[in-house]
Amino acid sequence: MCGIVGYIGDRSATEVIMEGLRRLEYRGYDSAGMALVPRSGGSIQVIKRQGEIDKGLAPGIREESPDPSAAGIGHTRWATHGRPNDINAHPHTDCDGGLAVVHNGIIENYFELGRELRNEGHVFRSDVDTEVIPHLVERYRKTGLDLLEATMKASTYLRGAYALAVVESDDGSGNEALVGVRKESPLIVGIGEGEYFLASDIAALLPYTRDVIILENGDFAFLTREGYRLYDQGGEEVHREVERVDWDADAAERGGHPHFMIKEILEQPEAWVAALQGRVGSDRAQLPELKNAPSVVDGISQVHLVGCGTSYHAAVAARPQFERLLGIPARAEIASEFRYGDPLLGPDTLVVFVSQSGETADTLACLDLAKSAGCPTIGITNVVGSSLARGADDVVFTRAGPEISVASTKTYTTQLLILDLIACHLGSVLGFDDDARARVDALLERAPDLPGMGWELLDNQEVILRVAEYLAGWEDVFFIGRGLDFAAAMEGQLKLKEISYIHAEAYPAGELKHGSIALIEQGIPVIAISTQDHLREKMASNVEAARARGGWICLVTDRPDDSTAQIADEVIVVPRTAEILTPVLVGLALQLLAYHTAVLRDCPVDKPRNLAKSVTVE
Ligand code: AGP
Numbered sequence: 014m015c016g017i018v019g020y021i022g023d024r025s026a027t028e029v030i031m032e033g034l035r036r037l038e039y040r041g042y043d044s045a046g047m048a049l050v051p052r053s054g055g056s057i058q059v060i061k062r063q064g065e066i067d068k069g070l071a072p073g074i075r076e077e078s079p080d081p082s083a084a085g086i087g088h089t090r091w092a093t094h095g096r097p098n099d100i101n102a103h104p105h106t107d108c109d110g111g112l113a114v115v116h117n118g119i120i121e122n123y124f125e126l127g128r129e130l131r132n133e134g135h136v137f138r139s140d141v142d143t144e145v146i147p148h149l150v151e152r153y154r155k156t157g158l159d160l161l162e163a164t165m166k167a168s169t170y171l172r173g174a175y176a177l178a179v180v181e182s183d184d185g186s187g188n189e190a191l192v193g194v195r196k197e198s199p200l201i202v203g204i205g206e207g208e209y210f211l212a213s214d215i216a217a218l219l220p221y222t223r224d225v226i227i228l229e230n231g232d233f234a235f236l237t238r239e240g241y242r243l244y245d246q247g248g249e250e251v252h253r254e255v256e257r258v259d260w261d262a263d264a265a266e267r268g269g270h271p272h273f274m275i276k277e278i279l280e281q282p283e284a285w286v287a288a289l290q291g292r293v294g295s296d297r298a299q300l301p302e303l304k305n306a307p308s309v310v311d312g313i314s315q316v317h318l319v320g321c322g323t324s325y326h327a328a329v330a331a332r333p334q335f336e337r338l339l340g341i342p343a344r345a346e347i348a349s350e351f352r353y354g355d356p357l358l359g360p361d362t363l364v365v366f367v368s369q370s371g372e373t374a375d376t377l378a379c380l381d382l383a384k385s386a387g388c389p390t391i392g393i394t395n396v397v398g399s400s401l402a403r404g405a406d407d408v409v410f411t412r413a414g415p416e417i418s419v420a421s422t423k424t425y426t427t428q429l430l431i432l433d434l435i436a437c438h439l440g441s442v443l444g445f446d447d448d449a450r451a452r453v454d455a456l457l458e459r460a461p462d463l464p465g466m467g468w469e470l471l472d473n474q475e476v477i478l479r480v481a482e483y484l485a486g487w488e489d490v491f492f493i494g495r496g497l498d499f500a501a502a503m504e505g506q507l508k509l510k511e512i513s514y515i516h517a518e519a520y521p522a523g524e525l526k527h528g529s530i531a532l533i534e535q536g537i538p539v540i541a542i543s544t545q546d547h548l549r550e551k552m553a554s555n556v557e558a559a560r561a562r563g564g565w566i567c568l569v570t571d572r573p574d575d576s577t578a579q580i581a582d583e584v585i586v587v588p589r590t591a592e593i594l595t596p597v598l599v600g601l602a603l604q605l606l607a608y609h610t611a612v613l614r615d616c617p618v619d620k621p622r623n624l625a626k627s628v629t630v631e
Contacts, residue, residue, distance in 0.1 A: 014414025022208020054185020371399025
């Protein structure tokens with residue numbers, strides 16, 4: 014997730030864009046840059062630097078002191094392709110620097126387009142997917158189309174999710190223009206007094222205007238000093254409602270939400286689209302990042318999946334897929350135990366590391382241990398350029414965008430998706446038996462439906478709110494489940510524990526009767542997760558046992574007609590999907606449950622006591 018800004022009007026474009034980027038920096042801070050159209054005419058001036066604004070772009074502006082400009086575009090980057098550095102920073106330009114583009118999203122077919130454009134003689138400078146866009150626009154500008162027409166034409170060749178801002182050199186006659194495009198990734202038009210703006214979200218506009226238009230999917234915006242015009246993806250001029258925003262600046266950074274955590278929970282459908290983008294083929298997962306996969310798979314006899322906290326829980330959920338799809342033993346390991354457990358390691362052991370930050374000390378120590386033993390290694394992280402991303406043999410990014418809240422939410426569910434895809438990808442090298450083939454087909458067929466299912470859950474939180482009301486009055490809560498539902502229960506208890514301070518525990522449902530059921534007394538909340546068909550009957554008897562001892566039962570199920578629902582006090586229904594994908598939807602539901610419970614208990618949701626977003630010490 015990146016932040017883009019555009020401006021045209023009588024103020025200093027440099028100042029307006031810089032202020033806007035500062036307000037969007039929470040969307041990404043690997044690098045920042047801007048392209049400015051000098052009032053006096055001449056070529057656009059591009060200034061871009063690696064790192065946060067204050068350490069990179071701001072000094073760059075002072076050093077290069079660009080000409081006064083009335084129009085320009087800016088970008089703050091969260092890297093998904095290409096390392097964070099000056100070359101890969103946005104904006105990106107066409108061959109002779111006559112036009113520039115900033116982009117938020119992912120161009121899925123950038124490799125094919127880049128090859129085609131290079132064959133036409135276009136000169137590329139970076140290894141970023143975005144750079145194909147200015148060269149496509151250039152191709153059509155040179156056929157005589159104007160900037161808007163050329164951008165519309167170029168967009169027909171792009172596959173993926175994108176919000177764009179495009180600008181080009183001007184002759185100084187005051188005819189500067191900006192073009193904005195929205196497909197999946199958000200883009201907003203700001204309307205001032207004789208000045209107009211583009212931005213990824215409202216936070217960037219608040220110092221200048223509260224009148225905004227939220228562009229719809231497929232819309233184009235054409236901004237000049239005289240005004241703005243909007244067009245739909247068919248090229249027809251359209252009118253969109255102007256909305257008045259009453260947020261304060263602080264609330265705007267959270268997208269108007271009270272906490273980053275709920276903002277990030279609500280971003281999950283968008284994050285799942287990004288995580289899956291270009292990676293789900295009709296009959297296989299497509300992960301070109303796993304460049305060592307063939308050699309890795311040939312030589313391995315076991316797999317370890319290593320992480321901490323929520324990342325460990327993602328590993329627990331993914332373990333069965335690795336075992337079944339690769340046909341070799343797979344284990345999920347807590348990094349702080351693994352590193353001192355003297356594990357049997359060698360070139361025949363694949364070690365997969367899971368870490369949203371890519372900086373967790375225990376996890377990185379295990380990476381060193383594995384590499385010293387000659388193990389092939391794969392990293393899964395949300396941070397391009399992190400220690401894990403740089404240290405593992407191969408790395409696959411979750412593309413969830415910055416996650417500010419200490420509690421992991423969208424990085425957890427995107428980890429689940431990436432882990433399942435990696436298991437599919439590696440397994441396909443070996444070939445699947447019928448059972449594995451069926452699992453892979455179900456995953457690939459149903460994964461694209463998840464974002465819509467996520468919205469369905471997010472739009473129906475009434476039961477979750479009622480359960481939160483009940484939990485908020487208790488100091489102990491049980492989470493129980495079997496198989497993948499136990500993995501989901503582990504994550505559900507951690508979410509509740511770490512932000513509401515309620516003592517929660519997860520138990521394999523079949524284990525309850527071996528001691529812990531002694532703690533079930535009248536009214537104590539038991540969150541029972543049951544989504545695995547082959548385990549449903551067993552779960553039913555476990556729930557009966559808890560109920561018989563007075564437990565207050567909240568059943569989480571994908572079958573509202575599940576017989577167990579009859580004895581539950583509340584039933585949270587998640588959409589039905591492929592069984593191996595259910596931890597994604599259950600994870601979303603239990604994040605909401607933890608969030609609403611913590612809010613009811615007036616806890617500091619985004620910054621829980623004693624916790625840090627990244628545990629970089631032992
Ligand atoms: C999750 O909500 C917690 N913040 C914590 O358990 C976290 O998952 C753990 O510290 C691992 O962090 P990592 O994913 O950055 O390695």
